[in-house]
Each structure stands twice: as C-alpha cells, then as structure tokens.
Amino acid sequence: MAKIKTVYVCKDCGYETPKWLGKCPDCNNWNTFEEEVVQAKSTSKAVTTSRTPKKAAKKLTEVTSSKSDRIVTGINEFDRVMGGGIVRDSITIITARPGAGKSTLLLQVADCIAKKGHKVIYASGEESDSQIKNRADRILDNINENIWVVQETSLDNVVDSIEEIDPDLIIIDSIQTFTMEGYLPARAGSPTQTMECANELLRVAKNDKRQRAVIIVGQMTKADELAGLRALEHLVDTVLIIEADSDEELRGLVSSKNRFGSTGETGFFQMTEKGMMSIDNPSEFFMTKRDEGELVSGSTLTVIKEGSRPIITEIESLVSKTFTPYPTRIGETLGKDKLNTLISILEQRGGINLYDKNVIIKTTGGMRIREQGINLAVIMSIVSSVKQKGIEGNIAFIADVGLTGELKKVPSLESRVKELARMGFKRVYVAKDSFSKGTVFKGIDVIALKTLNDVIFHVYR
Template structure:
C-alpha cells in the first residue's frame, strides 16, 4: 500500500502528511521538513505488549555518580555524572563545547575510566592538536574516532567496552537504516539520539554519554524539541565574544537542580574551572575607590560576592546614556529614579555606566542595595570602605528589603573575612562568626552612614 511522506516542524514537532508553508501549530514559516514516510493510510495500528509492575517492586538501576574532578561541571550536573545518563551540551560556535568535553574525557580517563571521543566534524589530527594544547598528560584509555557513521561508533564503543562516549556533534552523524536522509535532518538527529540513549541505558553495561548539539540562529538547540525531551540533562555554555568568562548552566536535569551555574575561564590552555567565584568577581585593592561596592547574589545553592562599579559624568546631549552589562537596563533606570526621588540627587543630566567585575550577569534583586550604594558613591565622589558588603533589595519607596537566602549570603561574606555586613532591618536572629551586622530601614540611612 502506498505510503505518504511525513513532514515535521523543526520548532514544535508538529507532523503533517504533506508539506505546508506555515506550521499550523506554532505559526513558523518554512519550518516543516521531510523526515521520512508515515504509516500506510489504511494500516491498522498494532498493540504492543507491556509489562505492568508495582512501583515498590521495581529494582533500582545502579545510577551512582562519577566525579570528574572538574568541580564546576560536577556541581551543575548535580554532584557528579550519573553512569547511565545522556547529556547534551550546546553553545554558540567557539564557546568551548568541544574543548570542555575533551578535557572531561581525559579527566574521566585519569579517574580510571575508558572513554571514546567520536567526532563528525574534525579529523583525528585536529583533535590531537587541541588535546596537546589543553591537556597536560593525555591518558592511555582515551580513544578518538573521526567518522560520520554512528553505527560504527556504537559498534566500536561496545567492542572497546568503554565507560563514556562523547559524540561531537549529534547533527553530523547518520544511521545507515535511515539513509538517504542527510546528517543534521530531524529524522537522522532524532534517531541518532535514540540510539545513544539505548546505548547509555543498557542495564548490563550502562554508559555515560555526552552529545554536542549545534545551536541555531535563535540561540536554541538545533533540530526537534524531541531531542531535549529525550536526554537526561541539557547544558548550555554562555559567554560573550572576547570575554574569557564562560557560564555553564543546566536547563534540564533529571538528576539534580536546574538552578546551579558553573563558572569557567577560557584561556589558551582550555577552560579552567573557577572554584571560588567570590574571589574572581572582586578586585583586590589597597585603597577604597569611589563608585565601587560589594554585594552578594545567589546562583543556585551558592552565594557569590559580586563587586559592582559605577561611573557618572555630565552629558553634552539631550538624552544621557544609561549603560549596564550586569543587570537589566530597566533595573538600572529604576535605581536611578529611586535616588532622584528619595535622595534628591540630580541625575537627569548625568551619563551613568554600571558594570560588574568579571562580566557576571545577574537577575538576583538582592544586589540592588549594593548598586544603589555604588551609584551614590560615584555621585558624591566619595569611596565606601572596602571591607563592607551590602545585602538587600530596594523598594520604590527607598526601603531596604530582605532578600532570598539572606543567611546564606551573610555566611559567604563572613567566610571571606569582611568586617561589616549591611542588611535590612529584620527581626530574625542573624548569626556571624566575625563580621559586624549593621541594619538599615532605608537607603537614606545607609547613604548618610557610609558617605556623609
């Protein structure tokens, strides 16, 4: 019986028996691509037998974690890599996907595991050149395979009995069963991902599988959303061109939190884990300077001390500039409006520039108290003493408000040896080992206290 061609939307996964210029589900134009043949129109569906078990009687699969000793990666993964998990890593070109996974491969080898790194984009000699640059001592059990055939990769992985498989990238591989569909087509990419999941979930010999996923123009994982639903963990590497800071975050994690963020520093010798971010995002100075203040943000379960710097000068244009790289521009404008209204500062004719040391971006409102103090310090041309940390949000009425994870943030500032921590007025009992706690009802009190 004749079969119909099947088309699938690359954005939402909608399926159609014929081509449509516009997807009826998500409204995208030109997003439907041919993925193969649908079932015969009049073919009856078959019923598959499934085993029903009581949940309490199902045996747990051995999903203990492997520690790679790349601390920031282990943190984002939830405390290590689950042995039978599939993780996809995506980022813009040049962000460091392949570099990080090559370093991970060797780190696992150093821990006694056998790893196969399969690349459909680079030759063995190209991978070797990168390895000589980013790996100090290449391990004995790190195997490289340059091919576009996933059938060959799976066969070799089983033959070598590896513990971990890296597939770079999933969009460059094909399975012979689904030819002539080209590499990168939704059909091939999805079926290749299914094959990798099948390999990883083998109950007799589970494997850690990492897939590199290419990114499209919209800065999203290329291909069908089904791939993201299929894998256990989705990791994104973010970083601006020319900026060495890289952040690693999980947008999906079946074995841990999606709120954790890992920090890396990209240099010639690869991606270096920033194990103590609080020290990285501060400037070590002998003397206090104007426009600088310290706050604490919470990223995942971890508190990080963050230094913000501001600069003000007179504008010679009708509209002053408002520039920020650490918070939303609207948030900066709100802080300026609060200072104008509550402190009567004349900022209507001032250019204002705000940035975070290290290029860190945050959406934690608990940094607003530090931002207000930084702006006030720049305006009054007076420095704030350098061993003070400000923790708190600021309301439109100028009140300093409690922030999420206050005690955790205080603990981090106290651990780093700051002598004074400024917080909102609170009835809660605050514990510190060494630091002095100073409480404020509003920004007027704080600015008078530190800048008068």
C-alpha cells in the same frame, strides 16, 4: 514492498503534514517545515512486526539507585553542575553558541576520566581526527591511552565501535551530524534522524548489563535555544548550556535540567589557551583585590545567588558630566531598563540629581546580573561615584530597593551573609525585618535599615 512518500516536518515541534505550509498550525512558527522522504508502512496482513522483549517488573525497593555511582572528573565546577560527577547510566546534552568551548570542555572531561582508568570514545561528525588531535596537543599535557577517536557520521558504525572498545564514557559531537541507516534518506539533523539517534544512545546508556555515560553535543539556534524538537530535552537526563560572550573569557555552565542534581546550578570557567579553567572560588574571582584601607570610589560589594551557591560580586560605576542633551546610560552586565529604574529611584528618593550625568555600570569579571538583591549595591555604587568617596572593602549591601525608596528583603539572605562572614567581611546592610529576632551571625555586623536614605546617611555620616 514499502512505498516511498514525501512528508513535511516542522523542525521546531515535529508536526507532520503531506504538503508544505508557511506557518506551523501546532507551534505557530513560520518557515519551519522541512521535506523528508519516508517509507510508508505496508498495509498487507501478511506483514508481521517483531515485539520488543518484555522486561520483568521489579519492586521499587529492589532497584539499585545510580545517584551514588558517579564518575568524578576532578574538574570542580563541572562536577558541581552535574550534581557530584557523571552518573554511569546517564545521558547528557550540552549546547552553546559556536566557539563557546563545548568541544574543548568535553575533551578535558574525557582526559580527566581517562586518567582514572576509564575508557572514553570521542565520536565527531564535525571535525577530523587531526583537528581533534591538534586541540588535544594544545590543551592537554599528555594524551591518555584510554581515549579513542571516531571520525564518523554513521551512528551505526559508532555503536559497533562502542561494542568493540567497551567504553565507560561516550561523547557525540554533535548529534545533528549523525544518521542511522534504517531511517535514510532522512538527512542528518532532521527531527527523525536526531530523535532516533538520541533513542539509540539512550539504549546504549541505560543497558542493564553494561551501563555507560553518554554526553551529546547539541547545536544551538539563532534564538540561543537547543536545536531540534523539545522532545530531545525531555529524553535526556541532563541539559547543560554554556553561556558566554564572544569577547569575554568568562564562561558559565548552567544546568537547565538535571535528574541527578540541582536544576539551575551554575559553574564558572575561564577560557584560556590551555582550555576551560575551573574557577573554584568565584567569590575571589569576581572581586578586585585591594590593600587594606584602600578606598576606590564607585565600587561596592554584594552577594548574588547562582544556583545553590552564594557568590560575592563587585559592582563598579562611573559617573561623569555629560555635554549632550541626553546623558548616557550604559549597563554592560545590567539591563538598561533596570539601570534607568534604579537611577530614577536614586534621584527621586535619594535626592541625588543625575540629569546632567553619564552613568556606566559593570561588574568585575563580567558577571551578568539578573536578580533584585543587588539593587542596593548598584545604587550605592553610583552614590559613591557621585560623592567621589570610596566605601570600605569589608562592607557589603544586600537588598532590593522599591520605587518608594524602601528596602526589600531578598531570598536566601542567611546563606549570603554567612558567605560574607567566611570571606572576612565586617559589615552588611540589609532591609529591616530581614531576620527573625535573636538571629546572630559571628564575625559580621548586620545593619538592618528601612530606606535608601537611611543607608546613605549611615554610610556617609
């Protein structure tokens, strides 16, 4: 008979030790060890172990690719991030802060797939059947007959339901609430239970005789990372993260890993009473619609790159006189250090003093800015606010600005300019030598200049 023993497992890296330690010697994190009770393996020679049946080797040329075999949900931004839809024999994990909309989005995905005739099982270890039904009544027009709900914390029982119903899509919400009987008394959420549950779901998804898609909800830590071992991210095919501020309606769905699509792809949603609404044309969403010829000071337009897609974004600034010794610098969607750097460049290289001015920067729609290609647009937005002179709405700025005041070219500039041309823009300012000689864009005038002062002079001459 196997003996019962106690071990301590690091919840961050999985390192095991027979006694509790304050600091993990493997990942160097503090207070991460959790107690687990396990069965020690018997050393008796009479004990035999069963061997997993051997799978025959195949030639790579004979293996059928699953990339073309996808379930398209019809939720455009979700399908984009997934690489064109859900691959049938894939396993995906999605994580976000509490309340970001994980369960809401997945219920919408389940509904769209069910309407196409596919069976869906939604297994929840966190919410009751009635809670799921209440959410469905609120966000879905009609609940499809192809959706089954399982309120259960035993993954063994969920697998039995899968064999009985034979679904095409399985949703597990969340994996940290499920256990498998063979690994008790390890508690739900422990590294052992989480990984074994994930491995069982992997077996279900990758079955050669019956391929199924699995989407797992994973909890997020206080450090905004997927809870559990890093091995969980390695195991799955796709890792999705919903980025959101609690007081904003905008949601960004980002793929930090995707074996069947582009890693880093981003989809945008708007959280409403009817659920997560796909923003199918972000370039329109992140701009303010104004009448032709209407000029508003402090507003400039640029193009950012989110994943493989260029998106037109509006930068807004407000400059006002300060009545305190230290002027206010606020960048709602821009890092404060970056904002201070750009203000210093404008003062020193552009000749505009802001030592007695408050400066506030934000973007329309709440788009967070991370790249350098928007720097010229941010500075020109401040210049426009200081001068109280608006810039025409069909003009854009795409360039980085160095500490010397010189403009720097940015990556993927050609696709950004083409997006501006598609949206009807007439002029764009870029850094000198951004394109090779002879490059021509239809319908838009590309102004290539060397310094920030050149841009200010050209715009306000």
